[in-house]
Amino acid sequence: MKQVLETTVRKIGDKEFNKLSRFIEQEVGIKLPPVKRTLLESRLQKRLKTLQIPDFGQYCDLVFTTDEGALEIVEMIDAITTNKTDFMRESAHFEFMVHTALPELTKSRRELNLWSAACSSGQEPYNMAMFVEEFIEKAGMVNYNVAATDISKSSLEKARRAVYDMKDIDIVSNGFKKKYFLKSRDAKKTEVRIKADLRKKVYFRPINLMKDDYGLNKKFDIVFCRNVLIYFNKENQADVIRRIVSHMNSGGYLFLGHSESLAGMRKNLVSVGTSVYRKE
Numbered sequence: 001m002k003q004v005l006e007t008t009v010r011k012i013g014d015k016e017f018n019k020l021s022r023f024i025e026q027e028v029g030i031k032l033p034p035v036k037r038t039l040l041e042s043r044l045q046k047r048l049k050t051l052q053i054p055d056f057g058q059y060c061d062l063v064f065t066t067d068e069g070a071l072e073i074v075e076m077i078d079a080i081t082t083n084k085t086d087f088m089r090e091s092a093h094f095e096f097m098v099h100t101a102l103p104e105l106t107k108s109r110r111e112l113n114l115w116s117a118a119c120s121s122g123q124e125p126y127n128m129a130m131f132v133e134e135f136i137e138k139a140g141m142v143n144y145n146v147a148a149t150d151i152s153k154s155s156l157e158k159a160r161r162a163v164y165d166m167k168d169i170d171i172v173s174n175g176f177k178k179k180y181f182l183k184s185r186d187a188k189k190t191e192v193r194i195k196a197d198l199r200k201k202v203y204f205r206p207i208n209l210m211k212d213d214y215g216l217n218k219k220f221d222i223v224f225c226r227n228v229l230i231y232f233n234k235e236n237q238a239d240v241i242r243r244i245v246s247h248m249n250s251g252g253y254l255f256l257g258h259s260e261s262l263a264g265m266r267k268n269l270v271s272v273g274t275s276v277y278r279k280e
């Protein structure tokens with residue numbers, strides 16, 4: 001039986017697809033229209049295999065009708081989120097941060113709060129910290145830290161470990177490699193780790209951007225919320241932006257992914273660069 005379960009591809013029925021896709025959009029924000037049916041089916045195959053569950057009907061029963069459902073939802077969210085990220089992704093934003101946002105913000109204060117609001121496995125918030133460090137070298141001391149949040153449990157675990165494959169940092173300059181990454185003592189290992197001093201600047205929390213209360217007790221000066229809104233419908237995008245902006249200081253900067261924009265939901269934000277906005 002086990003053998004059969006491991007090799008069988010389970011098909012998702014209409015009823016189960018509708019139930020799961022509606023729930024996921026409500027809970028996580030991720031749109032799953034009918035064209036995404038195969039995607040949902042394939043992303044959840046591994047869960048069914050791991051749990052030795054023979055079909056999506058029984059999977060729905062587990063998720064929606066049992067006490068263990070809440071635990072499975074965490075795993076399901078992990079399976080359906082797209083966590084692709086890279087060091088130096090959309091690097092023009094880091095340049096903007098160093099040459100425009102940080103000089104402007106530090107005219108009036110030397111304490112800054114940064115936030116990577118869908119941080120995936122950590123490359124983005126560590127990168128933000130590296131560029132603040134670069135700014136500090138030239139412009140003098142600034143106290144700062146970076147909040148890094150995501151809904152995906154396994155991504156946050158990886159982010160906290162801060163261990164990456166060497167090929168992930170091919171794109172990083174040699175200067176940054178030397179300053180911010182530690183090679184493994186074991187020469188056979190192709191891993192690097194973010195150095196402890198930089199790790200200390202970044203703290204991780206699970207936050208679901210779809211929830212009304214993010215449980216954050218501070219306001220931020222720089223927020224990166226990149227490559228997550230594309231998965232949401234317009235209404236949810238607007239709600240997330242409204243909530244994020246309410247957690248920003250006036251004069252703070254919001255960075256979206258290059259393919260994302262605030263069309264029609266600008267609130268009190270002015271466009272100051274490619275997918276960069278400033279709170280008025």
Ligand SMILES: C[S@@+](CC[C@H](N)C(=O)[O-])C[C@H]1O[C@@H](n2cnc3c(N)ncnc32)[C@H](O)[C@@H]1O
Binds near residue numbers: 028081082118124226
């Ligand atoms: C494609 S990654 C983007 C990572 C990074 N910001 C970047 O641009 O490289 C999208 C991330 O959004 C997270 N995500 C999706 N829905 C979310 C939600 N409702 N709340 C918080 N994070 C969410 C996913 O877990 C994933 O790690």
